[in-house]
Amino acid sequence: MAPTIVRDGPFRLFFFSREESRIHVHVAHADGEAKFWLTPQVSLASQTGFSSLQVRQAQTVVNSHLKEIQDAWHHHFGG
Numbered sequence: 001m002a003p004t005i006v007r008d009g010p011f012r013l014f015f016f017s018r019e020e021s022r023i024h025v026h027v028a029h030a031d032g033e034a035k036f037w038l039t040p041q042v043s044l045a046s047q048t049g050f051s052s053l054q055v056r057q058a059q060t061v062v063n064s065h066l067k068e069i070q071d072a073w074h075h076h077f078g079g
Helices: 052-064 066-077
Strands: 004-008 011-014 024-029 032-037 043-048
């Protein structure tokens, strides 16, 4: 299961229900996908298919929805 948290322009932010416990978010785009750690600060964990510009854009989207992502994480996983 991969609940969508938000769609922002060409990006879809989501997480997998049965993945590692460290808080993170996946960002999908027609060209690829990236994974960002949220703590201790938003940072790129991995990416496939994104240009450098798309990585920066995706990170901006994650930062602009940080509270929403964290709330969705805690609601979905508890705690």
